[in-house]
Amino acid sequence: MITVRKATDTDKAKLQNNPTWGCGISEFDWYYDSEEICWITEGEVTVTYDGGSVSFGTGDYVEFPQGLSCMWKVTKPVKKHYEFR
Numbered sequence: 001m002i003t004v005r006k007a008t009d010t011d012k013a014k015l016q017n018n019p020t021w022g023c024g025i026s027e028f029d030w031y032y033d034s035e036e037i038c039w040i041t042e043g044e045v046t047v048t049y050d051g052g053s054v055s056f057g058t059g060d061y062v063e064f065p066q067g068l069s070c071m072w073k074v075t076k077p078v079k080k081h082y083e084f085r
Contacts, residue, residue: 001068002047002054007039007061015039015081022079032068034084037061043078047071 015038022042044057049070056062057076
């Protein structure tokens with residue numbers, strides 16, 4: 001469902017000029033109406049969804065599928081470059 005791996009140099013080059021988003025330590029519900037890819041440049045997050053949970057942080061490349069409902073738990077302030085597809 002959610003794919004997490006270390007960002008490659010190619011991933012970083014592709015996303016480094018994309019918009020950024022960040023937030024402090026918090027918890028919130030989120031729904032993805034589009035697929036999102038992102039490169040986490042700071043922080044730590046655990047995302048819980050129906051069927052499991054996944055944790056990721058600085059240096060990770062994450063893919064979220066369209067239609068995903070989840071809960072974000074930001075445990076260290078997060079910053080990411082992102083792209084909706």
